[in-house]
Amino acid sequence: MAIPLHTAPARVRRQVRRLLRASAYEVYAFWRRRPVDPDVVLYESFGGNGMLCNPEAIFRGLRAAPDFGHLKHVWVLSDKSDNASVVREFASDAAVRFVSPGSQGYYRALATSGYLVNNATFPTEFSKRPQQVYLNTWHGTPLKRMGYDIGDPASRVANVIRNFLSADYLLAANRFMVEQMYEKAHLLRNIYRGEIIEEGYPRIDAQFTDVAGVNSVRDRLEAAGLPLTGRKIILYAPTWKGESFARPNDDAEELIRRVIELETLIDTSQYVVLLKTHQVVHQFAARRKEFRGRLVPNEIPTNSVLSATDILVTDYSSTFFDFLSTGRPIAFLTPDIDDYAGYRGLYMEPEEWPGPVVRTVAELAVELNVIARSGQRIEVAEGYAAMQEKYAAHEDGHATDRIIDIVFRGKRAGYRVGPVARDDRRSILINVGGMTPNGITSSALNLLNAIDHSKFDVSVVFPYSRRPRVLEKQAEINPAVRQFARVGGMSGSKITHAVRRVAWFRGDLSAHEHDPVQERLWDDEWTRCFGSSRFDFAIDFSGYGQLWATLMLHAPGAERSIWLHNDMAADAQRNVHGKRRQFRSLTGVFSLYRGYDHLVSVSPALAAINAHALDEYASVEKFVAAKNLVNAPHILRAAKLDVRQAATDITTGVVPGWATDLTAASAPTTFVTAGRLSPEKNHARMIRAFAAVHSDHPETRLIIVGDGPLYEQLSRLITELGLSTAIVLTGHQHNPYAVMAASDCFVLSSDYEGQPMVLLEALILDLPVVTVAFGSAGDALPTGVGLTVPATDDGLADGMRAFLRGEVPTAPFDNAAYNQDAMEQFYVAIGTAQPRG
Template sequence: MARSKMGTKLRRIRHRIKVIRQFESHAHWREAKIEPDTVLYESFSGNGMLCNPEAIFRELLAAPDMKHLKHIWVLSDFHRYKRTIREFAGHPNVSFVRYQSTAYYRALATSRYLVNNATFPPQFGKRDGQVYVNTWHGTPLKKMGYDVENGGAETRNIIRNFVMADYLLSGSEFMTKQMYETAYKLRGIYRGAIVQEGFPRIDRQYLSAEEDAAARAELRERGVVVGDDQKIVLYAPTWKGDSFQTPEDDAEELLRRVQALNERIDTAKYRVLLRVHQQVYKYAVERADLREILVPNDMPANVALGVSEVLISDYSSIFYDFLATGRPIVFFVPDLADYDGSRGLYVRPEEWPGPVTDDIGTLAGWLNGLGTGGEDDVSVTYATRYEKTRQEYAPVDDGHAASRVVDVVFRGRTADRDVRTDLTDGRESILIYLGGMRTNGITTSMLNLLDNIDYTRFDVSAFYSYRRRSRDRVKNESAINPNVRLFPYIGGINGSKRFTLGRRKLLARGLDGAKVNLDAHRALFRDEWRRVFGASQFDYIVDFSGYGPFWTYLFLEGEAKKHSIWLHNDLAADRMREVNGKRPLEAGLGAVFSTYRYFDRLVSVSPVLSDINAEKLGKYAGNAQFVSALNTVNFDRILQQAEADLYAELPAEDGGAVGGDEGVVGDSGSESPEEEAKRLLARREAAERRALIDRILTPGDGVTTFVTVGRCSPEKNHARLIRAFGLVHKENPKTRLIVIGSGPLRTDLDALVTELGLDDAVIMAGQQNNPHAIMKVADCFVLSSDYEGQPMVILEARVLGLPVVSTDFASVRGSLSEGVGLVVPRTVEDLAGGMREYLRGNVPNPPFDYVAYNRDAVNQFYAAIGAEPDGARHDDAPVAGAETSG
């Protein structure tokens, strides 16, 4: 056992040394001179010399005026692509590097030109002096980016690469508008150029007779069986990549389909070959029964299309490329309904440039009918639709796209080329840091704000960390307004490890106490800004969280008209807050305070709180202004959630959920012990959840319910509330208290409830996805905090029409104006007195005009960041609590 532990420790040490060496090598080469005549090419993370980069490479290699260029190709496996390496073995200007090797990062950091058809890895950041050409890999048929439901987070490395790119390639107006400007939300932010001159890879389809013969000869040499007189029918399906279909299964199914087709068609005329997705190829190539029909992965797809007479496809955008040939396309889609429902398509099957079927026999009949010129000849019956599709999606793919792209990028010739350089749309731009995305008051405030911004006026980008995605964070991420562009933070700051200790000091001690080379660290943060946001420009930069010094340092490196940082609380008090004898925020907030003088606006969430923060933190502010902006409230979501059925969240009652026959556990013969344990745990958790809901929703006749919502942490002082409620309950047993929230003090609070004998009257509900449905069944909302920023839960309670009793902390009047609710001193007896006053009917609760409140709050936000408010506010417009008399 000791030897095993020692071996594990040594492996970890070796791995750490390897990582450090790679890191240092990367950092070293990012400081080296950029090689002015070097071009680096990468396709599909090194999966061959393929696609648009390959076509551009060959165009440059053949151009007399480009002989000075040196070309470096990225390959993931030198053995797998030995044919490619052998082809250029004697060429002095062509070399190869292995993907993510030391040589790869050297080339990535020092090459003048970078050409990729997908994305460079997360740690890549374009340096000043480099030219990045992102060619992408074709016109999309399947929905992309934000057009996919909740697809914004999946854009994280793509959007980063796009905003760094100097040039993006496009084959049509459709691709420029639908994919780049809309699906990836580049409209309003992209500062490079979109070159709409077609796809270089499609040039490879225009084969001479000699090139055609050479391609067919290569297929035979690689083991593909095809006769001299047989015309090639290429079957090129996509891979769905879901959890139900593995690449191995896909290979097996595709083999059966091709065999069935070759048995049904005129084999004297046609031979069906198979081109599989890269995810499937490594499994398919190992199968001897597939090799005679399998097009090699390292043969460019467009060369394979060039030697093909007919294309069979499904949802693959490869058919857009094939349109340039003018040859027939037929579609085989056995799972159209499932796929369309899960991913979505830009173009409906009834608009495709060829017939669609899910039947092999029908497909074979179409192939046999080609060339007959009659009703069975789909090349005739679909000719009009085919030409219309060709003009819309491949209008300039004439075999010379590579030459035009080289003109633009390498020769600087743009006068007679279709180059789009201005994607601005007249809106001002806001970049906002959202924080940790955990469910708390800041996250709620942020989500509400994003639902209230006027997107006809503002282009909004949101930045947040993508690391450690819990179910809670995913839920909040999916609630971000769909108008917002997401920059999920991935990768990490570059630079030598020798700066790590200094950066830790900066994060712990701030700009004034770290005693480090600030210029060197600022340079690293500037480099990090470019890695994350590329060439993006923003009018207003907003740190809406205000708690993390790393993000504060990063945001201060971005240029903007105004920089603002939010102060959601009495931050001096928050900094000194103790949890279990420690002050978890002391170092981080101290570092944040040291940056205040570099901001334009220090924004508190109420006027009173702004005064408090100005008094306590004024010494850090320099020329920064202390201002305030009330939080907005999402009344639509609150009211909708209040009507939700809490029982609907429970799993269905089957063999693995609550409510089933305890003697039936499913197919136990195929269930592992681990699976059984997980199933039983899920059943127990579901049963506990059902019991909790039953208890919440059935208070009993005449019982008055008090409710509070908040994290179980010291500043919320739930202990005072529980003790106060104990006094009230002793006098009036027909009362109960629901506490919604979790946190570091939850265990202590559970123990206090038991100690006071309140287990039957106090419901510790924990963290809830939908607290509003619980609040709706309550009679009075109670808050026991020692301090707050602007408590969103008070506003939420007021939207639901609940009377409010609150302790008297400094900023409480930001949510409870005069004549609204009851504010009491911060003692157990006074809080108990407030609850007694509610029972007597003495807590004022006028209607809340939340629409007027929001209008005022969002205008305060605009003013706080330095933008113009939406018109002038009328003198009689409500402020703060926004009460009405009706």
């Protein structure tokens, strides 16, 4: 007897879901190898919630057009029982079939249909094939802020952006949608290479029906159990609530309470109140008996209902923009406007809305009774007319015909169809890695602040993550920068991926350029992530990941650069707990170097080291240098915070004792270092050196800021040396600068480094610096500043003693001049400028 999946252990459920996803990907990969059928149209509306919205209007328009009788139509329906009437309507029609989301039939249609029509998004695995034509109609003019305008993490809109960039056509009901929603809110300006059609909304054509059409809608409503009995219709059509379209709030209880209260306050002999929920929340209302006789079935299109509606009541729904074309009254019930506007934000103030805006049902009833007696208030009528002109000027009942002309007949003359706005800036795409709190992330953030955004259109890409530390760093990205979060996984069969993984295991990634199957796999992944976007410059700033290093080589027509933040050959050999954890992955990345135009180290000395150590992978002229940048204002602001507050544990609220001691008037002389606790940083040498210093100078202390794989090992060493009260391992600190600023001298003990940004940060904080000598140490500090000592226990101990004697030279650090020089190096390194002289 089969056990229901929801009762199985979590581990089993995860495994089953993993297998189901793998099966779906395999089916999709199979059909992507089959020809595209130009005579098949796939329609999806609200993820399969029904035959609804603009896709439904276009479908019916094509069905009625004599020249498109040869087309076959596939509709995505998640529940046929919820859409029984349309299923019955086309049950005997061989040209129309239905598929369930995620089914084999769905993936076959997604892979092989010549035309794709969606009013929201296809799933993350979707990647448009070159032979397909994709029309994304979206589902309304937004009153609520959209896309990046909300201020949420990029992951929230990642799949929307993917779909938009993949579409050949985006549909706009008005100029506001073009400029505000597409170009600004979703940052499509400059990079979207499809076209936007601004010819009105096909779904609104249903509102331009005649008396017979209105009566037909009323008959359909009554057949669904809604007792109109000759009364006029007040339609209450609120939007969905919550922070995720995929997981909306269940607000059915308050919706029905409002409807029932309103019924007691109006003349129900003249008016009937119907509720039309948003498609994504209909399920919550449909299963409750209180909604019977009040709830409009989901399968009856909203715009058909609007054609028979006498007064519309809504909140923040785009439905009111549709209803403008009727010229009939609108009222707005917004009890939660303070909270809602605070989270999502609104594109226009309530004072601009084309109808009375109220907070309670009682106030709403007053306004509706006024409208019933006298019509729309005079002061509202003028604003209503202005809104009609701005948002509904193209609505004339024939938008569907125009869309079919453009998309399916290829007719363009006389129609409003064209590209998004573009300027003369050159475009840069930068992979910034995992955005975890580390030196690479800090360097990337500094770079993104310093790039001249008046000359360059900049985008960054990073993996999807929900980790708070990562989201904090993503939130620090300059707002002028477009953010892509990579969601979903690569398409392709399991055999194709097995071949790829075997090659990766061997440390050879070159198959992507000489094996047609592997090359297509990566080209498809580029399209899946970025659609038809093109960039002048593609940069792998992280430089450590096989996936990203390969993917950037598939940026069409771009000049490509990869960053070398360290002695990369030494990094490949780095041993952690007896294992060279990065050897295979970095060897694979090295095999890609020949495909890059520029291999950018973060200092001239490091460029020479990498050129020598990696000469078998690329010619010497490809190895160039560009210093990392610093963000002095941020560092100085953070350093001014109270170190006790900065070090407080956010989960327990506990202030560590060392933070309190650090601010005490009698605090001992404090050496400090900051960095990941990994082998190349050689903190063990620093600990042993400090032990020698501390034995002679017991009034000293060492603070080590950071976390990493060697934490326990270093803790044991500190205990063995009897230094538990003199050396502090702070773990990760959200604000290391406050700790550094409260210390006396910065110490570095690394075996090798690229360009240790922490040294520059110490100089910004006016800290004396003692560092051991390593390969690129000559570029690490300005001439005559700090003290470089031999990379031995005794050498580092002597450096600390030199500080105690006041013998470590210091000087003011000109961060502005440094950054200007670093940016000039960056532009030269990626190939957008020539070196001076």
